Amino acid sequence: MRFLPTRAHGVIDYLWGIALMASPWLFGFADVAAATWVAIVFGVGAILYSVVTAYELGLLKILPMPMHLILDGIGGIVLAASPFLFGLADRVLWPHVLFGLFSVMACFVTRLEPMLTTGHREPA
Template identity: 60%
Template sequence: MRFLPTRIHGAVDYLWGLALIATPWLFGFATGSAAQWIAVIFGAGAILYSLITDYELGVVRLVPVPVHLALDAGAGLLLTISPWIFGFADETSRIHMSFGLFSVVASLVTQTKPAPRQL
């Protein structure tokens, strides 16, 4: 059931990306490790593809919403399992898992069509 409007999803995208980028410093794993860089890269990536998504908060509307949602799901899944893939599960895993699972769920509940553009 897709109940989340794309406008709200867009706002969450930018906040999610900024929050994920900040987590290494907020939670004490800004040590130059894989855990830090995965958080920064995934957060920045989400912001970048949000900027080019064809929804209300996209700046350059190139990427269709269904493609954006597929990116959210795939990146979320990879972020969820990244502590084990990149070997930092003993350092931190809950943060990456939480952000990743949130991304997957958001991709499944967001509407696939933005509101009509108003002139």
């Protein structure tokens, strides 16, 4: 069931990206270079594709919302698997797994079409 409006998803996108980039320092794993870089790269990546998404908070409105959600899902899976892919699971596990799973969940609950300011869906 897709209940999350794209405007709310947009706010979450930017906050998620910033929180993920800050997570090495917030959760005390900044000394693990690979885990820190994974967090920064995925956080910056999410913000960049949010900037070009065709939704209320996108600036360039190039990337269709369904493609944005596919990137959220694939990126979330890779982020959640990254501790195992990069051999970091013994030092950094839960931040990457939880941020990744959150991203996967968001791709399944977000509406596919942005809303106009009047509350009507944009034409496809």
